[in-house]
């Protein structure tokens with residue numbers, strides 16, 4: 001019979017990596033799996049300025065610091081894609097691209113992914129002017145005009161970031177009030193080459209071989225306008241990477257995993273941490289806190 005782990009951690013973003021650090025210190029027999037790159041969504045954030053004790057750091061550098069901390073303690077992040085999870089019973093099964101693992105507890109830190117708008121031209125021009133990551137693709141638009149769609153922290157951060165290299169950035173938001181934190185709003189509204197268009201939605205992205213512009217419409221007046229831009233950055237939120245467990249765990253209507261205060265899901269011994277779980281504040285610091293809490297709870301469960 002194959003060995004039975006105390007814990008399998010699925011996903012190596014800030015929540016999963018923190019869990020691996022705590023699991024090492026708790027001397028649990030565990031493994032951490034990641035299907036692509038360690039670091040999570042934060043690697044695409046150009047600046048993190050709300051993680052105590054670390055100033056002026058990019059998301060990429062902060063996530064590297066997390067990973068280096070874990071590896072310095074002996075953690076090895078295994079590159080394996082989880083295909084199926086069988087969560088009922090005292091021993092959970094994790095089916096991966098490499099075989100099957102058995103574990104007493106599971107921590108799901110699978111995060112979230114960018115949402116699409118579903119407008120004409122979005123799929124056609126993805127990678128040809130349509131992007132979901134300003135820090136990844138912004139440099140391609142040096143001296144050009146771009147548009148950012150959304151009104152949350154990510155959209156506002158993206159607009160500010162792009163304003164440093166683009167001639168002009170237009171932020172298009174569907175309401176007349178931003179969702180982003182005040183400090184970002186202030187920065188945005190003070191940046192001279194950013195224009196905000198309120199109460200407006202994106203209707204279509206057009207072009208020939210790459211993006212040449214967008215059609216937008218004002219929801220209050222019905223007025224339609226064309227913006228000639230070469231880049232469209234879509235930042236309208238994220239959806240949970242909960243597909244693997246959607247038929248086994250309780251989720252809310254948006255697909256986020258429901259947990260108790262110990263990050264325990266509707267199945268005993270199965271925990272969800274970081275952005276994949278339903279919670280009010282999704283940031284690196286709360287992801288890291290979840291990872292710590294879940295390991296503490298899984299130790300008690302074992």
Ligand code: NAP
Pocket residue numbers: 050117149150151152153154155157174175178179201235236237238281282283
């Ligand atoms: P978000 O906070 O959910 O904001 C999504 C934005 O997109 C909202 O303004 C929303 O408009 C708009 N939107 C959603 N669907 C739309 C549609 N179909 N058409 C047009 N607009 C649409 O998502 P986020 O900005 O990606 O942030 C995700 C999480 O990460 C949040 O919890 C955020 O606080 C956190 N975060 C924090 C930081 C930081 O602390 N520095 C940085 C980045 C992200 P409405 O406002 O009208 O709903």
